[in-house]
Amino acid sequence: xxxxxxxxxxxxxxxxxxxxxxxxxxxxxxxxxxxxxxxxxxxxxxxxxxxxxxxxxxxxxxxxxxxxxxxxxxxxxxxxxxxxxxxxxxxxxxxxxxxxxxxxxxxxxxxxxxxxxxxxxxxxxxxxxxxxxxxxxxxxxxxxxxxxxxxxxxxxxxxxxxxxxxxxxxxxxxxxxxxxxxxxxxxxxxxxxxxxxxxxxxxxxxxxxxxxxxxxxxxxxxxxxxxxxxxxxxxxxxxxxxxxxxxxxxxxxxxxxxxxxxxxxxxxxxxxxxxxxxxxxxxxxxxxxxxxxxxxxxxxxxxxxxxxxxxxxxxxxxxxxxxxxxxxxxxxxxxxxxxxxxxxxxxxxxxxxxxxxxxxxxxxxxxxxxxxxxxxxxxxxxxxxxxxxxxxxxxxxxxxxxxxxxxxxxxxxxxxxxxxxxxxxxxxxxxxx
Amino acid sequence: xxxxxxxxxxxxxxxxxxxxxxxxxxxxxxxxxxxxxxxxxxxxxxxxxxxxxxxxxxxxxxxxxxxxxxxxxxxxxxxxxxxxxxxxxxxxxxxxxxxxxxxxxxxxxxxxxxxxxxxxxxxxxxxxxxxxxxxxxxxxxxxxxxxxxxxxxxxxxxxxxxxxxxxxxxxxxxxxxxxxxxxxxxxxxxxxxxxxxxxxxxxxxxxxxxxxxxxxxxxxxxxxxxxxxxxxxxx
Numbered sequence: 293x294x295x296x297x298x299x300x301x302x303x304x305x306x307x308x309x310x311x312x313x314x315x316x317x318x319x320x321x322x323x324x325x326x327x328x329x330x331x332x333x334x335x336x337x338x339x340x341x342x343x344x345x346x347x348x349x350x351x352x353x354x355x356x357x358x359x360x361x362x363x364x365x366x367x368x369x370x371x372x373x374x375x376x377x378x379x380x381x382x383x384x385x386x387x388x389x390x391x392x393x394x395x396x397x398x399x400x401x402x403x404x405x406x407x408x409x410x411x412x413x414x415x416x417x418x419x420x421x422x423x424x425x426x427x428x429x430x431x432x433x434x435x436x437x438x439x440x441x442x443x444x445x446x447x448x449x450x451x452x453x454x455x456x457x458x459x460x461x462x463x464x465x466x467x468x469x470x471x472x473x474x475x476x477x478x479x480x481x482x483x484x485x486x487x488x489x490x491x492x493x494x495x496x497x498x499x500x501x502x503x504x505x506x507x508x509x510x511x512x513x514x515x516x517x518x519x520x521x522x523x524x525x526x527x528x529x530x531x532x533x534x535x536x537x538x539x540x541x542x543x544x545x546x547x548x549x550x551x552x553x554x555x556x557x558x559x560x561x562x563x564x565x566x567x568x569x570x571x572x573x574x575x576x577x578x579x580x581x582x583x584x585x586x587x588x589x590x591x592x593x594x595x596x597x598x599x600x601x602x603x604x605x606x607x608x609x610x611x612x613x614x615x616x617x618x619x620x621x622x623x624x625x626x627x628x629x630x631x632x633x634x635x636x637x638x639x640x641x642x643x644x645x646x647x648x649x650x651x652x653x654x655x656x657x658x659x660x661x662x663x664x665x666x667x668x669x670x671x672x673x674x675x676x677x678x679x680x681x682x683x684x685x686x687x688x689x690x691x692x693x694x695x696x697x698x699x700x701x702x703x704x705x706x707x708x709x710x711x712x713x714x715x716x717x718x719x720x721x722x723x724x725x
Numbered sequence: 726x727x728x729x730x731x732x733x734x735x736x737x738x739x740x741x742x743x744x745x746x747x748x749x750x751x752x753x754x755x756x757x758x759x760x761x762x763x764x765x766x767x768x769x770x771x772x773x774x775x776x777x778x779x780x781x782x783x784x785x786x787x788x789x790x791x792x793x794x795x796x797x798x799x800x801x802x803x804x805x806x807x808x809x810x811x812x813x814x815x816x817x818x819x820x821x822x823x824x825x826x827x828x829x830x831x832x833x834x835x836x837x838x839x840x841x842x843x844x845x846x847x848x849x850x851x852x853x854x855x856x857x858x859x860x861x862x863x864x865x866x867x868x869x870x871x872x873x874x875x876x877x878x879x880x881x882x883x884x885x886x887x888x889x890x891x892x893x894x895x896x897x898x899x900x901x902x903x904x905x906x907x908x909x910x911x912x913x914x915x916x917x918x919x920x921x922x923x924x925x926x927x928x929x930x931x932x933x934x935x936x937x938x939x940x941x942x943x944x945x946x947x948x949x950x951x952x953x954x955x956x957x958x959x960x
Contacts, residue, residue, distance in 0.1 A: 293837050295843075296830070296834070296837055299825075299826070299830075300823075300825055300826070303825040303826075304824075304825045307825075612821060613823055616815075616821045616823075617838070618806075619780070619782065619809065619815050620809065620810065620815060620834075620835055620838060621806045621807060621808070621809035621810025621811070621813070621838065621839075622806065622810070622838055623802070623803050623806040623807075624802070624806075625803075715781075715782040715783065715805075718777075718782055
């Protein structure tokens with residue numbers, strides 16, 4: 293009987309084409325929109341994680357509480373011990389990287405050694421020189437370099453291109469950083485400007501400088517000490533799963549607190565956060581999830597309404613056929629079930645086609661992307677210049693599932709009329725054609 | 726005698742606007758198994774209403790219709806559907822074939838409806854196609870057939886599940902004289918071959934030549950009930 297129904301669907305274009313097109317369009321729209329939204333959102337999360345917070349972050353609570361002041365004296369010592377503990381106690385998918393957040397005044401001298409320009413800057417120190425470091429890749433520094441080169445030796449610095457413009461500094465020029473040491477003293481050190489970087493975030497382009505981790509430890513007297521341990525997850529891990537990784541690591545922290553590295557201060561309290569716990573991203577996620585639900589709800593409602601009407605038209609188109617089935621002994625319930633099967637089959641076919649179309653476009657956007665660098669140049673959002681889609685199982689489920697449900701629901705609503713149809717007039721109706 | 730259908734003082738009243746219209750006035754009839762008979766009368770005489778009641782598609786206002794001693798009025802909607810599915814075949818004036826399916830598939834359909842698998846009933850369908858002389862048209866769709874051929878498909882569809890009763894509402898009304906005779910001849914042969922009772926509603930005089938019994942209806946009453954005697958004439 294199922295084959296019979298499928299044959300009817302395939303042969304009778306009036307019966308199947310319009311509902312198929314509606315489901316295909318609806319599913320394609322949902323899969324594409326979700327894939328694109330998910331891609332943009334994940335791109336934003338990944339940018340924030342790579343530039344600033346990691347997907348997970350282990351930090352000393354006293355440092356985090358006064359992070360805006362960069363309290364270097366509350367950084368975590370015992371770098372190697374901490375690294376070993378993290379590797380031993382966290383999911384192997386997580387790759388850990390040490391970083392130092394620092395702040396300083398950048399002083400640019402003139403040809404006489406007098407201050408020509410000066411500005412406060414924020415900085416990040418990360419492993420730029422080790423051959424096995426993935427930090428260059430994470431920050432996409434090769435592609436972000438507008439001019440100059442990447443650091444190749446000690447005491448070389450990269451500046452945000454807007455910062456370089458403000459300081460009126462040139463490549464290979466030496467600047468002086470005036471900052472605070474780990475123990476509260478004055479730190480001064482000279483760095484050679486080797487490159488200008490466009491981070492894609494206006495605030496960072498205006499204020500940010502990057503130096504090698506070892507240089508920072510040397511300049512700020514932070515031997516064996518870092519302010520942050522950032523954990524990075526593979527891109528296929530969904531943001532909804534970050535919390536699981538965080539909770540798993542949190543459950544092991546008591547062990548680290550009980551058996552801390554020997555150089556830790558007594559009041560050091562390591563805490564773990566995910567990227568969503570920072571920069572107000574959690575609220576953004578909630579809004580994003582709500583938008584997704586509203587969007588799916590609207591699309592499903594529209595599809596149900598259109599398919600309901602399509603079902604009613606189908607009922608009129610097949611009035612004689614359905615009457616014949618009733619006369620031949622088909623029960624009303626079985627007839628509705630058959631129409632439901634038809635609608636399900638059309639829904640599945642439409643969902644497959646819609647997923648292919650929507651998924652294809654998202655896949656293209658995932659691989660190629662759209663460059664929106666100019667549009668985002670003046671924003672403060674941590675977003676990639678290239679907007680990419682993201683092919684996820686969830687977007688297919690959210691597209692195909694409601695597509696099939698809408699098809700069946702629309703058909704079932706339209707089938708209500710079948711239950712009200714009396715057999716008493718079937719002969720006359722069928723004779724009327 | 727075990728009648729296949731017994732109609733006992735059946736009346737049917739329809740409400741038309743504010744007035745009652747009596748379509749049937751306490752009719753009583755017995756129909757024997759294997760009958761080949763017709764209800765004859767002008768439009769509005771109650772022929773189709775009577776077929777409706779026998780087919781379990783409608784309920785009488787008073788009186789009872791029995792199929793092999795089962796009172797149809799006591800069956801619920803689902804049981805009536807099963808009654809039609811198992812015991813009845815329908816033939817319509819306008820054929821009512823399913824346009825997107827082939828000759829073979831149209832004839833197969835009642836068997837699928839009854840829960841059979843195609844592989845189990847394929848032979849029966851092919852034999853039935855052969856019986857109505859359409860073996861060379863088996864893959865064609867209704868739109869590719871003539872009116873006479875379509876009615877042959879409808880007859881095969883009605884008979885394929887070997888029902889005990891066939892209800893045919895004006896089966897020759899849309900056919901020319903030659904096709905009408907061929908169809909009636911075919912139904913008479915199949916009536917003998919399959920032993921199914923055929924009840925026609927008609928006002929086509931050609932049908933009279935073929936049936937063994939003719940019940941005349943006028944204004945919802947039986948005016949005559951003639952049976953063919955041994956010499957072939959009605960009495």
